[in-house]
Amino acid sequence: MSVITVERRILQKNDEIAVANRHYFLRNGIAVINLLSSPGAGKTTLLERTLQHLDPPTVMVIEGDVQTDRDAQRIAALGFRAVQIVTHGGCHLDAGLIRDAMNSADLSGVSLLFIENVGNLVCPACFDLGEDHKVVISSTTEGEDKPIKYPRVFREASLCLLNKMDLAPVVEFDQEAYGKHVHAVHPGLEIINVSAKTGQGLPAWVDWLSHAQQDKLRASR
Amino acid sequence: MHELSLAREIVAIVDEIMLQHPEKSLKCVRVKVGELNPLIPDQLQSCYEALIADSKLVGSRLEIIRIPVRAQCRKCARDFRLEQFSFCCPHCESTGLDINSGDELMVSEVEF
Ligand SMILES: Nc1nc2c(ncn2[C@@H]2O[C@H](COP(=O)(O)OP(=O)(O)OP(=O)(O)O)[C@@H](O)[C@H]2O)c(=O)[nH]1
Ligand SMILES: [Mg+2]
Ligand SMILES: [Zn+2]
Numbered sequence: 001m002s003v004i005t006v007e008r009r010i011l012q013k014n015d016e017i018a019v020a021n022r023h024y025f026l027r028n029g030i031a032v033i034n035l036l037s038s039p040g041a042g043k044t045t046l047l048e049r050t051l052q053h054l055d056p057p058t059v060m061v062i063e064g065d066v067q068t069d070r071d072a073q074r075i076a077a078l079g080f081r082a083v084q085i086v087t088h089g090g091c092h093l094d095a096g097l098i099r100d101a102m103n104s105a106d107l108s109g110v111s112l113l114f115i116e117n118v119g120n121l122v123c124p125a126c127f128d129l130g131e132d133h134k135v136v137i138s139s140t141t142e143g144e145d146k147p148i149k150y151p152r153v154f155r156e157a158s159l160c161l162l163n164k165m166d167l168a169p170v171v172e173f174d175q176e177a178y179g180k181h182v183h184a185v186h187p188g189l190e191i192i193n194v195s196a197k198t199g200q201g202l203p204a205w206v207d208w209l210s211h212a213q214q215d216k217l218r219a220s221r
Numbered sequence: 222m223h224e225l226s227l228a229r230e231i232v233a234i235v236d237e238i239m240l241q242h243p244e245k246s247l248k249c250v251r252v253k254v255g256e257l258n259p260l261i262p263d264q265l266q267s268c269y270e271a272l273i274a275d276s277k278l279v280g281s282r283l284e285i286i287r288i289p290v291r292a293q294c295r296k297c298a299r300d301f302r303l304e305q306f307s308f309c310c311p312h313c314e315s316t317g318l319d320i321n322s323g324d325e326l327m328v329s330e331v332e333f
């Protein structure tokens with residue numbers, strides 16, 4: 001019997017591609033936001049609403065879905081560049097899929113890239129794509145306990161958006177309990193309450209995005 | 222099912238190692254999985270078994286070593302195991318913590 005020590009990271013290949021992606025985005029001054037939520041929390045609707053505040057030539061959206069290009073079509077209908085990645089059953093995007101999407105896309109003039117990950121709070125959290133920020137979105141209709149059930153994604157997020165605030169009274173959403181759960185797994189994480197339906201909280205979120213863009217521009221000089 | 226992606230990466234890493242030891246037959250692959258990783262060990266296990274069926278790795282077993290999350294408090298300097306993903310010191314309730322283990326996701330060793 002012989003034992004050989006390996007000590008190699010299982011996701012080493014993904015992480016190497018993510019590093020290359022990150023270099024590329026830095027060189028080109030593109031701020032990259034990876035949007036994570038469970039299915040139907042409102043990622044695409046919130047993006048549509050967000051894009052109303054942004055300038056089409058400067059923004060691109062990568063849509064990750066298990067099937068169909070419906071989400072990319074929704075974005076393209078607003079006059080923005082959108083690339084659809086269909087994972088054919090895959091539950092997450094990985095760095096290689098992002099690299100391939102970038103290779104086939106026209107990124108000239110883009111300074112902000114949204115990646116809407118596959119709707120899933122578990123798997124996507126493990127895969128670095130080369131983004132600057134993971135933004136986790138939960139919605140009031142999912143209940144208050146998502147952060148403690150899916151701690152990894154809340155831990156890695158730079159920002160938490162609580163969507164469907166318009167429905168909070170209907171579902172008797174307990175905001176205090178939600179905040180406690182978020183901060184148990186990620187002390188100090190900023191939470192912005194939003195509604196993709198009414199537009200509540202959009203200015204604060206758009207403001208946060210413009211800071212992220214400015215930070216990236218400064219770093220790339 | 223990210224367990225399938227992870228199992229594929231494990232097999233690729235072990236495949237590479239086996240190229241350097243062509244005369245040996247593989248008995249066991251040990252992987253370390255920190256508890257911060259959302260992963261179902263049984264699923265990783267069955268994905269591994271399915272993937273190796275027709276490969277050089279056939280007959281080997283996957284041993285998953287779970288690594289608990291341990292942290293040290295920056296305020297009171299105590300070291301403790303983190304329970305229930307509550308990132309707060311159980312002694313002084315400070316939230317300034319250094320996480321010392323629990324992030325691992327690696328092929329630790331192979332046994333021939
Ligand atoms: N009332 C209300 N409904 C919303 C809000 N945001 C999204 N919705 C609705 O929630 C449903 C799902 O929204 P999507 O934007 O498609 O969700 P998603 O996260 O992109 O879903 P997947 O891409 O399938 O994971 C749609 O019917 C939206 O109209 C909101 O703030 N308030
Ligand atoms: Mg969507
Ligand atoms: Zn302490």
